[in-house]
Amino acid sequence: MRSAVSAILSSPAPESNMSHPDYRQTAHDHASLLIMVRHLGSKLNTRNFSRLYERISRQNSFRIKDSSGSVRTISARYVRSYPIENNEWGDFQTHRRVLGLICVGECSNTQEVSELSKIHESLRSKFSGTLYDSCCLFLGLQHDDSFNETSTSTNYVNIISKVVSHPSRTLYYPSLDKCVTLEADLQDFVSSLFWVLESKRLVSISNIDKEKQPFLCAPFERKDLIGMDLESRTHRKRCVGRWRKQVGDLSLQAGLLSEALEQYQAAADVLRPANDWLWLAGSFEGLCAASIILLYPHLRRPVPIQRNGSLTGEGFNSRIRSNSSGVGVRSLPPDIDSNHHFLKNRLKFKHSLGPDEVIEKYHEAVVHYSKYRNAGVIETEASIKAVHVLIEQRKYLSAAEFLQNVVFINLHLSDEEKIQRFTALSELYSQLGFKRKSSFFRRVSAMRCVAPMTTIQPNWTLCYQLLLESIDGYKLSLDPALLSHEHACGWHALQVQILQELTGTARRLGNVPLAIRHASLLVHLLLIQQQQVGSIPILSSQEQAEMAKQLDQLAQRSEMPLHPGPLALENGTIIPPVSLTLLPKIVHFKLQPPGAVLAAQRLMPEDEINNGPFLFTPIQFGSFRKQPTRKTQVEMDFQWVVGDHCEVLIQVINPSSYELRITNMQLLTEDVEFESESTSCIILPPAVDQKTTPTVITLSGIPRKPGLLKIVGYSMTVLGLRNHCKLKSAMPLMGSAFFSIHVVPALPRLSVEIASPNHTLMTISESQSVATTSSVQLYAGQSTECNLTLVNTSSVSVESFDLELVHGNKLCSSQVFSVSVDNLKAQLPWQSGTAVSVTVYVQGASDFILPAITDYLSNLHSGDDSNSLPSLSGPPSIFSRLSNHTTVTCSPRNKAKRAESLVSVRSGTSSVRSGGSSNLRIIECHGNNHVVPRTVAVLLKLQYSGGPGYTAGFCRSNGVGLTVEILPSVIITKWDVLPAETPSHCYLVLDILNATQHEMELQYSSCKHIAIEALDTCRIPVPVERCPLVKLTHVYTEKDLSPEQQLEKIAKICSEHISSLVELKWSLSGVNQTCKASLSGLRIAPSMLDLLHIPPIQLEVELNNEIWSAERTEFICVVGDVLNVTVGLFNALSKFLGPLNLQISVYQDLQNGTFHRRLDTRLLTIGSDHAVLEKMEPNSNYKHCCGIIFFTPGTYKLDVVCSLKISTQNRESKSNLPYDSTNEQHVWKFVPSIEIIVSEPL
């Protein structure tokens, strides 16, 4: 047998080990015939070839009748290429032999045919050792021609027969679409293969029993043959065992399962004692394969499906989706199912294995294979086959063990094959459901593609593709929206790593947009991770900043503007857009209502429009339908106006540690045309250990069309990237995808300018949200006017206008302000740019009377305190003088006491004291109030509309606030009435306070002026004509009046009389305007009344029968002479008066403020110096006479006073009180007092 050794050695065995594992091999492949389909020539394009190949591949099962007439199922396996090294292993496992060769080419002429035939021939010779049959398939030629004896087709045959040494099958098809007979031809071809196979099998079977079988060996075993004892018993056994094993292989291929099982079992039985581990493992594998075909007939290699031709790389062709393996599709658990199969088959095939036995045998086989370094590929494939079975059995852990073993098999592989191996492993792991493991291997293979030490050119495309496929296992998604939901369970360090690798790969690919996309996702991811509670940052803040910087640089590198939409890769992968919604992070998003000035309002309130009947029902129709819609959108309760500048305020925080430069930030809107304006800003990172304060950014724009505007987000450029951030993702907590707001048709816009009298122009800016106010300072009594200039600054004309004064305090401000707009309205419409003006008249209306006195009651009680004129200045009114000396009880202080004691009867003196102090206080605060400037405000409410907005029922309103500060100017602090020289006049004595800071020139009568220093008080007498009786007669004659009411009425009439007559004109040194102060509201005390009006009782005095007239100043008489005084009374009223008390008194004025009345020693009165008239008829006269004799010379004064006691019904009831009501009387005095000079007798 030595010669045989040399023969073996001489045979070329360039590579002894098989180095091309088929990771997709299944147990079913053991039973199929391997047919290689080759693409010849360049004329047939790849795509058409692929189509044809697929069509051929679908024909993988044939039913052929064998010689005994039974039908055998023969399966075929097609490959496009097959390494010759693997073919060498055909002895070991016959299914590794290429049995058939089909060459496909396209040609149109004889030359091409001959060329292709040559290639075919060379291929055939390459595999000649194993080929049973070959076939040439030409497209582009008419098959029929050959039979129609046309010269051309015979030529082809001739040519082919010339080129090909022994003619093989040749098939002609006119084109790819017209090869109807292809399937039938394939059937023919395969059956020819079958028959060869069958014959070989039969020969082999017949050889078993012969003495000498050739020694079959695996390629790497050949060199071991040297020195082997070929005659030994063991060797014999090996020969037999191996032979049987091959017969088993052939039987399996020939469709004879039971035959195969029997042979395998026999082979195993022989080989085990012979310690031929490799071949023992081979027969185990065969046994397993046959059993699997029985147990899992569906576990075939899947038929290749139509796929994108552009998918690159050989490695991809072998990939299938993890779910397509059919795991878990069936309802029955695989164990039960397969066991059922097994039990059924056990009867028919007695050597077949059960599901667990299959794994056991595989395990054994793998163990045996692993003993041979060169059998790595076989071991790998066996493991993978076992994994497939285990997946089917759902024993994933065991499957993982097998796979783990595959990893450790040491194969001499090229780098490309290593990549393939890892990819295949990844694929298998994913079939196991081990996503993480799968991703790990995918990443490993990706890294292999670009490993620096490899011999192959770095394949960045493949690397990228593989990396992209691996992200799933890391719970990473390219879509940021999905990312935020799942990120919690991901492994941050790994996610960051893979994104960094993706970015890098994309950069190496030269696809900058892609790199940017991944880099921005990385930045986004880091921010998400940062937000998680308690998470440990994967990258330091510096690294993050670096990352952002890189991103920025990348963005600058890309020349074309980056499209924020999804990116489509060449292979059809869509990379979703990444919006840096967290950079900056939006914390608040608010649509700003337009300023109050620009807000659109309904011309008519809405409830007036829908004034249908009000019906109430507790049933809420459609409430269920409405609720979800409310959730998804937030509608504003205000409107925006077309053409107006509208704003959205957003508050953002910078979550990163680096400075953010945001440019071109705009609003994203939908549905209505909206012109967004872009803004830019820089947001600094929050300082260390400091709470972040949001930065406010204003985004603005102008709506161009009316309608419902949706604000769905914002776009911005940050880190050099254009981002479209939808609110949905930027503010997921908002619960709404957009804000919606109504946009109202265009409305005109008026700008309002106020020219206030101080000539300070105040322009109302359009964005101002509050109504403008203008403030004017006026002295009380001064008047001015304000000019309002309205300019239509919009392009829409104003068609309707209304102005209204809204008073804060109606009484006050209506006196102060007045306006008229009638002529303005006549000018409507105001075109764009029109300016109109309105004048508002402002009057510094005020009370000039100190209110402490104007208050009637307090006046009564406090008269004797600080406000009472008499206490300040010497001679008080005549009345008070009179009352002082005649009736003690009429003192106002006593009255006050009485009031107090009425209030608190039981308290003693303390109440008096407290009462007094409280009175004082009232006066003080009154006094203070009056001196303080008073502010009166009014709102000029403009309402206007026009253009399309007007027709839509909207208008604008503008409020202009006018505030007038009325400074006190002239204040009448006290007043009294003094008798004048003539009975027809009296003097109104006023204490006038100049409350201004300037010197005041006061004109108080037609020719009298006085200058008052600032804050100085001056007393001025104003001559006033006494109130004529005509005005008062009705008061006296009216019957139903109580005396109090009567007094009040008289006081009122007198007050009006005074204010009509007296007008104080004043001017300030600073203000060259004459202002007026009126005395209206002057409250007249009853004591002053009698002096103020002409009394109803007219007095006439005759001295020594001479009628005393006011012109005379003095009357001279002599000591000792009797001075006859005759007083005449005349009742001028048409009503009786009484009782009247006439009193004639003489006194001496000491000119120092005191009067000397006790003149008993100086004069003597003859007759009665007083008289009482119970009743005086209307228009009647009465005369009273008396005489006076003066004893000593001097100057005396004579007073004639007539007092009228007012009778009241309740007089009696009051009389028991300690004081008398004598003050409730009118006192009329003859004015002026008569001065009598008594001289010594001559």
Next chain:
Amino acid sequence: MAVCIGFIGKENSPLFLRCINPSQELQFHYIMHTCIDFVEEKIIQSNKSGSDVRELYLGLLYSSEEVKAYGFVTNTKVKIVIIIDSTNSLLRDNEIRAIFRKLHNAYTELVCNPFYTPGDPITAKSFSILVDELLASSSSSS
């Protein structure tokens, strides 16, 4: 010689990872991450068996030339993984079980802390000191 100890949360997110050589951390991340597949599968398998008392110790999850990973899963599905240097296979199964028990106790104590929310990454100092000590002792003992 244990080189790395990791805690993985109920939802398979990393809670804590500590290794002797920080430069290898990423590598251990990968190993731990892939180990989850095995742990998950083992949990499913043990659930199928239907017994009430589940063995918490999962045994060997993964082995390569350099390292071996052992797994342990608490009743609240918190996974503990210890990675051991394969070259030094002096650590026996019993010892590994003992380490797991200690780690489990440490984790139980941690969860008892009211300020720790289960499922959050573990940042407690006392816990990390404990794990560091375990790492150091297991590597020194062998």
